Amino acid sequence: MRSTAEAxxxxxxxxxxxxxxxxxxxxxxxxxxxxAAGISExxxxxxFAGKLGLFVAAAGACFDRxxxxxxxxxxxxxxxxxxxxxxxxxxxxxxxxxDRDLLLFQVQAQAVTDIPEIAEAVRAxxxxxxxxxxxxxxxxxxxxxxxxxxxxxxxxxxxxxxxQVSEPWARALTAGIRHP
Amino acid sequence: MRSTAEAxxxxxxxxxxxxxxxxxxxxxxxxxxxxAAGISExxxxxxFAGKLGLFVAAAGACFDRxxxxxxxxxxxxxxxxxxxxxxxxxxxxxxxxxDRDLLLFQVQAQAVTDIPEIAEAVRAxxxxxxxxxxxxxxxxxxxxxxxxxxxxxxxxxxxxxxxQVSEPWARALTAGIRHP
DNA sequence: CAAGTGTGTGAGTGCACACTTACAAACAAG
DNA sequence: CTTGTTTGTAAGTGTGCACTCACACACTTG
Numbered sequence: 001m002r003s004t005a006e007a008x009x010x011x012x013x014x015x016x017x018x019x020x021x022x023x024x025x026x027x028x029x030x031x032x033x034x035x036a037a038g039i040s041e042x043x044x045x046x047x048f049a050g051k052l053g054l055f056v057a058a059a060g061a062c063f064d065r066x067x068x069x070x071x072x073x074x075x076x077x078x079x080x081x082x083x084x085x086x087x088x089x090x091x092x093x094x095x096x097x098x099d100r101d102l103l104l105f106q107v108q109a110q111a112v113t114d115i116p117e118i119a120e121a122v123r124a125x126x127x128x129x130x131x132x133x134x135x136x137x138x139x140x141x142x143x144x145x146x147x148x149x150x151x152x153x154x155x156x157x158x159x160x161x162x163x164q165v166s167e168p169w170a171r172a173l174t175a176g177i178r179h180p
Numbered sequence: 181m182r183s184t185a186e187a188x189x190x191x192x193x194x195x196x197x198x199x200x201x202x203x204x205x206x207x208x209x210x211x212x213x214x215x216a217a218g219i220s221e222x223x224x225x226x227x228f229a230g231k232l233g234l235f236v237a238a239a240g241a242c243f244d245r246x247x248x249x250x251x252x253x254x255x256x257x258x259x260x261x262x263x264x265x266x267x268x269x270x271x272x273x274x275x276x277x278x279d280r281d282l283l284l285f286q287v288q289a290q291a292v293t294d295i296p297e298i299a300e301a302v303r304a305x306x307x308x309x310x311x312x313x314x315x316x317x318x319x320x321x322x323x324x325x326x327x328x329x330x331x332x333x334x335x336x337x338x339x340x341x342x343x344q345v346s347e348p349w350a351r352a353l354t355a356g357i358r359h360p
Numbered sequence: 361c362a363a364g365t366g367t368g369t370g371a372g373t374g375c376a377c378a379c380t381t382a383c384a385a386a387c388a389a390g
Numbered sequence: 391c392t393t394g395t396t397t398g399t400a401a402g403t404g405t406g407c408a409c410t411c412a413c414a415c416a417c418t419t420g
Contacts, residue, residue: 023294024204026206042409042410051409111339123342127349141352145356149329149332150329156332159290161299169307172310182386185396188397209376209378220398221377222381223397223398225380231377
């Protein structure tokens, strides 16, 4: 035994988040994930319940990482006003998604919510983050809504590559958003 | 000749927007679009330059419809304050996407921006809408940014089916958004 | 050492799907 | 009527990929 199955699963999930983030659920062959994880395709199918099971597990890992980052951000602003805590969470999130994998994975997941298991995974992820923001920051509904609205705006900015566009409309959309 | 090629193209594009909206670029076979349009798969390939050409053309049609709706909304609020014109545009957009096809197509398009031609089509679409909002509403950068941020929030609400979720966090995210 | 258990793979299998080709029917023009 | 053009399709072709299975190696336990 070179490794335990559980350790392998972690490796595979990291590879899966990256691979799915780039090319999405349907256009990412399991062989690509297996290759990135350094194991055979057959073993990936033994570790996870089909490609769908792999994707759902990867979604869990993705939201785990996001939640952890936001919680860490909140920690630093503990005791401040809701507005300041939200700000700290936003900064922590912005730093986390600098590598784009976690952001793009969310986009990809939202695009395949016609598959019920994935829709449920997405809901579970946002449920976790949203309730945490609501409770921990003590933010009201409008603040929570704004937090997520501008988070979603980042998805557009990154997928459309608006940071590279210097036209006025693009500058307006990206204004104040952390430039990489 | 039962029909002209140009008329067929319009029919096919309508079918394509619907089909791609539901299942996305990679998971939608061209046969599905052809069947929905009532013609053979082979003829779709004659009318468009491959599946990619079809998707890009569908994106054009999608943004055409969105732009038209927003322009019509602006028309009704002509002469009002930027804030009011933005509101009218938002209402027009909300009504338009009640059938979900146009909203879901945008989500699907953003998910396949790793394909350069699609990324360019997405940029072109948002360029058109954003410049119009900026010019016609006379809105400043922050207002334009907010307009699109909450527009993107709708993508999350619809893809995750948050309208059906009655938990507090979901109510916060959907608050004030037109419920269908 | 023998038997059992967990880790790992090579070599398939079957099917879905993008795209092509050869061909046919409708219509137009001379 | 013939020739040419446009609209339309049936029937392939090749390939990529999800998933399986038989088998091999590592390690443990008695």
